[in-house]
Amino acid sequence: MKKIYMDNNATTAVKPEVLEAMLPYFCEQFGNPSSVHWAGRMVGGAIEKAREQVARLFNCSAAEVIFNSCGSEGDNHAIKGTADALKHKGNHIITTSVEHPAVLETCEALEKDGFEVTYLKVDHNGMLDLAELEAAITDKTILISVMWANNETGNIFPIEEIGEIAKKHKVRFHTDAVQAAGKIAIDVRKVNVDMVVISGHKIGAPKGIGAMYLRRGTKISRFMHGGHQERNRRAGTHNVPSIVGLGAACDIALKNMDKDYAYVRHLRDKLEAGILSTISDVKLNGHPDANLRLPNTLNVSFNYIEGESLLLFFDMKGIAASSGSACTSGSLEPSHVMGAMGVDIVLAHSSTRFSLSADNTDEEIDYILQELPPIVQKLREMSPLYGR
């Protein structure tokens, strides 16, 4: 059976070149880079090379890159580390209601410790009101945390403008760029940002590795205490093979960025236009202007149909996608992102995300556009909400 993977915002396959770069570091060059001997020396250079590669993706200096274990850790570190380091200055944090749980739940945890958090609303396109953001800043505000791009809708936030607001008010600015990285430029020289978090497994590196850009001179408390790795910023023996893999993946992503953007966007636009024109009662979730969304992400609600059953039928045709339905999350609530956008509850349960990569093809889009309508029709005929 055909296997069409369109869930790259959930995780990507490791790129073969990335795995190849990693392979020598498991059984042969396995040393601990902190060691004095041959086994340690063999790998120290590999880490510093990878650090340079990651730094080029951020357009920062290598000394501003901290390796960690994942995007969630980066977000936890950036937010909790800032809260602790700046608690003498204030206890107010501004974030949005559409962040990934790694940000939202971290902020909620801080609320229990006496911090106050403003969760900015979004409009029905999933976008922020920057005047509202600026108005939320008080003299107690120590951190603004706004994601670079949203994982569900692909919406790209105006990080440059937010950076200017942060600078004007001298507030630290963190952005979760886990979804933006590798898809659009995340150039920390072009935007004013203090901390940028990325995760390997969204860009063709393996799961369990991430990195944070930490602008030189930014005071942050440790999140992981212990050994003095990463210039005392992150304890734990270096995950050498995965660090090498992250470096290689950043290198490839940077090289291919423009080409991949154009190609993936072409595929996504074709899928988007095809679905919207051939199936009735479909709602686009996210900003209608495709320039304001990641090139690879399409989120649509197939009204009257719950998302998990749709995914299962897709799956029977080999198509891997994801849904904002509560039934796929194991919780009782559908996607908080759809909720924040004011999407009606049935449409939230119906929301379906296709997230593409440069490995997808035109033929795959054609196949999906052919297979989708009968599946939607079959499920609608089963639905008590359809045709009521």
Place this chain on the structure above:
Amino acid sequence: MKKIYMDNNATTAVKPEVLEAMLPYFCEQFGNPSSVHWAGRMVGGAIEKAREQVARLFNCSAAEVIFNSCGSEGDNHAIKGTADALKHKGNHIITTSVEHPAVLETCEALEKDGFEVTYLKVDHNGMLDLAELEAAITDKTILISVMWANNETGNIFPIEEIGEIAKKHKVRFHTDAVQAAGKIAIDVRKVNVDMVVISGHKIGAPKGIGAMYLRRGTKISRFMHGGHQERNRRAGTHNVPSIVGLGAACDIALKNMDKDYAYVRHLRDKLEAGILSTISDVKLNGHPDANLRLPNTLNVSFNYIEGESLLLFFDMKGIAASSGSACTSGSLEPSHVMGAMGVDIVLAHSSTRFSLSADNTDEEIDYILQELPPIVQKLREMSPLYGR
């Protein structure tokens, strides 16, 4: 040149069988196990199989295993998570002065947040006084954290007895078993312990993966906030290949434990006897009773010689070992473990650790015993402390 790796307490090579088990999960079975579709389903079973394998090493049920990113994370989670969950009960923690920094520095961080920590002393053999431990317990004590075995000396702590004391006083008990795991039994049915932390890269799995045994019903706050992975205990996309690798490594370690213990101990004892009998002014660091040390660890001080220069000369002969000297740690202090044992400062700088594995051979021991004496002699002749 010969390459003799005797720094397995720092990190181990990934076992070829482990890498082989991991390989399918990078580029082919790359899904996110939380996903509904084929790519997700392919890997969910792999995680649960690995969880069973890790559970067998602990002799616990699979539901009591939490995967995380490393030993440091496990220690941070166990200690900070307990401190937060039990802060209404008390603010006192008991640990030892010879823990790994992942425990010590975590406790020091908690002191800044108002917790009180007792750092138990050790005697000149590196052992605890259990009466002192028991006497330290107050009605504010919420946690005892004592490592199962020490990374520098190999000393094995009386976890069973400490577990009884903890139980008698109804205090939660955490043990850092990063060094004990795979070398001696860590059977949570035989000892009363609530949390046990292990790390993959010490037992032939890759760097950047770890696990914690969390006894059923033990309340602990989250350390990593975000997604609801690991039944809400640890956020972040599952590191599937490394989890599979950790499972495989635990499986192999458990199968070979008795055999490896005997073999490695034979090699270590031979090295120990050889060094002590052929080189003068050598001090054994750790418990003189070899039964009370890990089978693979030998820590000796070659008096009058600073450790880094010794390691560099060893390295020229292909021998990889480690040292407690300040000069290898990048700090101004030599090993805190040597300090806690009351080892004189020159001897602390001279301390050298050989940590073996079942990959070492009798021939390697013979080679070391032949190469060592002239190196020691040469460096002693350079030392202003020698023959004074």
Place this chain on the structure above:
Amino acid sequence: MYTAKVMDHFSNPRNVGEVENANGVGEVGNASCGDIMRISLQVEDDIIKDVKFKTFGCGAAIATSSMVTEMAIGKTIDEALILTNQAVAEALDGLPPAKMHCSNLAADALHEAIKDYRKQNS
């Protein structure tokens, strides 16, 4: 995650639709927690002659709906009233634990339909 039986009933659901001239209709669930099941019946001489479902919900919700219609058909309404959600789940060789909370309502929907029949016919 689903058993083969669940997947069978989900992908080839039996008795989808609305019974024409139904004399009992029941609906349970609500969209806010993710599923809505609607069962319509044709009862004759206290025997369920025809039964159909429409469901908005996950794979388990659809499979349990399909299964309950198969189990109900031909039964007397008294027999059908003692059919439990548990029995439906067992007939499907079990459901994943995470699915017990919201998908396992098919027997309830059947009972509602029977109650509706009784109300209409008393």
Place this chain on the structure above:
Amino acid sequence: MYTAKVMDHFSNPRNVGEVENANGVGEVGNASCGDIMRISLQVEDDIIKDVKFKTFGCGAAIATSSMVTEMAIGKTIDEALILTNQAVAEALDGLPPAKMHCSNLAADALHEAIKDYRKQNS
């Protein structure tokens, strides 16, 4: 981490030992921070005729000790007094940053030895 020159001087250190009938001896460092360097001199007509070292310390400590003896030999004591730790490090093509704090004391030890010579001979 070390340059080839450091490794050369470390593995084949020049002028190890104590000068017999030394007329100047200097010692710097202390074991608590990791290194001790001891330089002994034979000065004749204000020229350093012989110089030897003994060092307890890391690779960098041994290499800088060795290098400083090579640089000092044949120099007048005034020339030797303007030799800096920096110059020694540079002669070794540099030292790792982490090593600057405690190993880079060799010129200090030389200066101490010269001071000792002057004290003895004034």
